Structure formats: C-alpha cells, structure tokens
Amino acid sequence: xxxxxxxxxxxxxxxASNPDSQISAAExxxxxxxxxxxxxxxxxxxxxxxLVQSVRGVGGGYTFTGNAKRLNLDEIISLFQDTTTSCKxxxxxxxxxEEWVLFDVSNEINDIARSTYSSITIQTLLKQVERRQSAKSxxxxxxxxxxxxxxx
Amino acid sequence: xxxxxEEKSPENVLRIRRATSDHLEQVVELDARITGKxxxxxxxDIFERYAARRIDQRFFLIAEGPEGGDAGIFGLIVGEVRxxxxxxxxxxxxxAISVDPDRRQQGIGEALFKAMCDEFRQVxxxxxxxxxxxxxxxxxxxxxxxxxxxxxxxQLEKKLIDG
Numbered sequence: 001x002x003x004x005x006x007x008x009x010x011x012x013x014x015x016a017s018n019p020d021s022q023i024s025a026a027e028x029x030x031x032x033x034x035x036x037x038x039x040x041x042x043x044x045x046x047x048x049x050x051l052v053q054s055v056r057g058v059g060g061g062y063t064f065t066g067n068a069k070r071l072n073l074d075e076i077i078s079l080f081q082d083t084t085t086s087c088k089x090x091x092x093x094x095x096x097x098e099e100w101v102l103f104d105v106s107n108e109i110n111d112i113a114r115s116t117y118s119s120i121t122i123q124t125l126l127k128q129v130e131r132r133q134s135a136k137s138x139x140x141x142x143x144x145x146x147x148x149x150x151x152x
Numbered sequence: 153x154x155x156x157x158e159e160k161s162p163e164n165v166l167r168i169r170r171a172t173s174d175h176l177e178q179v180v181e182l183d184a185r186i187t188g189k190x191x192x193x194x195x196x197d198i199f200e201r202y203a204a205r206r207i208d209q210r211f212f213l214i215a216e217g218p219e220g221g222d223a224g225i226f227g228l229i230v231g232e233v234r235x236x237x238x239x240x241x242x243x244x245x246x247x248a249i250s251v252d253p254d255r256r257q258q259g260i261g262e263a264l265f266k267a268m269c270d271e272f273r274q275v276x277x278x279x280x281x282x283x284x285x286x287x288x289x290x291x292x293x294x295x296x297x298x299x300x301x302x303x304x305x306x307q308l309e310k311k312l313i314d315g
Contacts, residue, residue: 072293111286116302119292131299 004080007034007042009073009122013129015052015064016122022061045079068126074117083114166260168267171203171212171228178225179214186250198248202230209233211271215251215260227251229264233277238305244272244280249291265298283307 010032015023025043029036043062046052051066077083089095089103171179176199184190202212210232214225229249235242246268251261269280281303284291 072289115286115289115292118289119296121293121297124293124297127297127299 002081005077016068024061068122071122073120165218168215171214226255227260229268244277246282
C-alpha cells in the first residue's frame with residue numbers, strides 16, 4: 001500500500017471517529033507523524049471524492065462526509081493507486097510462459113489483497129481500534145503496580 | 153442451548169433458540185428466497201446431523217420474533233466444534249448464516265453470531281472460524297465487522313479435469 005493510501009485511511013479514521021468535529025490537516029499530521037503539506041494533498045483527493053469536506057476560517061478543518069458503514073478500504077486505495085493488478089505484462093502476445101506464471105501468482109496475491117480490502121469498512125477499522133484500546137486498558141488495569149512484590 | 157437468549161433489536165425483542173424439525177419448512181423457504189434454490193434434501197440432512205445428533209457440539213440456531221415461529225424465522229446460523237483436522241486444535245466452525253433480506257441491518261446476524269460464539273465458549277472453545285468465498289463481500293464484511301480476521305490456514309485447490 002502506498003503512503004498516500006495509508007495517510008488517507010488514517011485521516012478518514014480520525015475524521016469518522018469525530019463526526020461532530022472539524023479537524024485540521026496539521027492535527028492529523030501531528031498524530032500520525034507526517035507533514036501537513038502531504039496530508040493536505042491527500043485530503044484534497046478525498047474531498048474531490050466526496051468523502052471529506054473542508055471548512056475554512058478560524059476553527060476550520062475537515063469533516064467526514066462519507067458513510068463509514070459502507071466505505072471500504074479498496075474504494076479508498078483506488079483513489080490513489082491502481083489496485084486492479086500488481087504485475088503487468090508489457091505485451092501479452094509476446095509474453096513467455098515464465099512471465100505468464102509469475103503474472104498468475106501476482107494476480108492470486110492481488111485477488112486476496114483486494115477482497116480483503118473490499119471487505120473492511122471504515123466502521124470495521126473503528127471497531128478494531130476500540131477493541132485494541134479496550135484490551136490495552138484491561139492489560140493496564142491487570143498489570144502490577146510499580147513496586148508491587150511478585151506473588152510467590 | 154442451555155437457555156434461550158434474547159437480544160434487543162431496533163424494532164422488538166429477538167428470540168434466538170435451537171432449531172427443531174418444526175422449523176424445517178421455514179428454513180428451506182428462507183434459504184430458497186436468498187439463494188434462489190429450494191434444497192429440501194440438503195436441509196433435511198442438516199437438521200438430522202446438526203439439530204438432532206451430537207448436539208453438545210453441534211449448534212443449529214434460529215432467530216425469531218417475540219411472537220415465536222408463527223411470523224416465520226428471521227435468520228439462522230449453523231456451526232459445530234471440529235478438531236484435529238489439518239493439524240488444528242478443536243475450534244468452532246460456522247458454516248451457514250442467513251438473515252431474511254427484509255430484516256437486514258437490524259442486528260439479527262450479529263445476535264446470531266454472538267449466540268453461536270456463546271455456545272462455543274460454553275463448551276470450552278476459544279476460537280471460531282469460517283470460510284467465505286472471496287467475492288462474497290456481504291458475508292466477508294459481516295464477519296470482519298464482528299472482529300474476524302484471516303486465520304493461519306490458506307485453502308488451496310486444483311482442477312482435476314481441464315475445462
């Protein structure tokens with residue numbers, strides 16, 4: 001997955017998890033340690049696709065305008081890169097058996113990747129983030145306090 | 153199922169319980185509406201194997217409204233505990249889940265999935281698995297939404313006859 005696609009997914013997760021807030025590219029960039037400039041370009045593409053809306057002025061930023069339950073990762077990634085094939089045959093009529101065999105293997109991997117991306121929505125990612133956060137808090141609650149003596 | 157479980161759906165209370173032979177006709181009808189094929193023999197066999205035998209490890213659950221089966225079933229799920237095949241520790245396998253197309257997006261599939269996971273947990277099973285056709289985005293998205301991820305096995309196949 002290319003960096004722009006990754007950044008787009010991070011931005012959409014951030015915006016979809018705060019549907020009532022406007023969040024700036026700088027805020028999202030700071031959280032994911034990327035330049036606001038690069039992120040702004042990504043957000044522009046998402047805006048053209050109708051997935052985010054920018055609000056100008058003081059307190060402005062971006063809001064999520066997509067449907068988190070329906071928007072899947074393949075749709076997002078497709079905005080930034082060609083997901084239809086991972087290996088291209090320059091000229092199929094001239095391709096050797098070896099090139100066809102490698103083409104088939106690459107397509108098999110690409111098919112699995114695409115069906116995985118197509119089945120994961122922004123809502124599913126948000127749920128996974130929540131599960132991860134809950135697991136972390138449970139682990140923290142159960143962790144022994146600093147200075148506790150081990151039970152023997 | 154040790155006790156009937158009840159889940160709140162947006163519209164009313166959902167009852168999830170074990171299927172009995174009385175549900176056969178409704179199950180066949182629901183499946184035919186979804187798949188476009190009526191498979192009485194197949195479902196009769198499933199009822200015999202999953203609703204009548206070894207029911208401590210086989211679970212055929214149906215979801216219905218508060219008024220019971222008179223209004224028809226809203227959905228079904230079938231699963232069983234399987235172990236040691238392909239070098240796997242015993243785990244729960246879900247191999248059928250269907251929800252009435254007119255009652256989707258109401259949490260029925262999720263309630264069935266959770267009830268099945270509870271059944272597996274009660275018999276000491278720690279992992280649930282299923283298999284989904286790659287192009288079947290409806291089921292893939294549903295199971296993903298329930299927290300399922302790719303497991304440690306990859307299914308392989310080979311054509312035995314050309315064509």
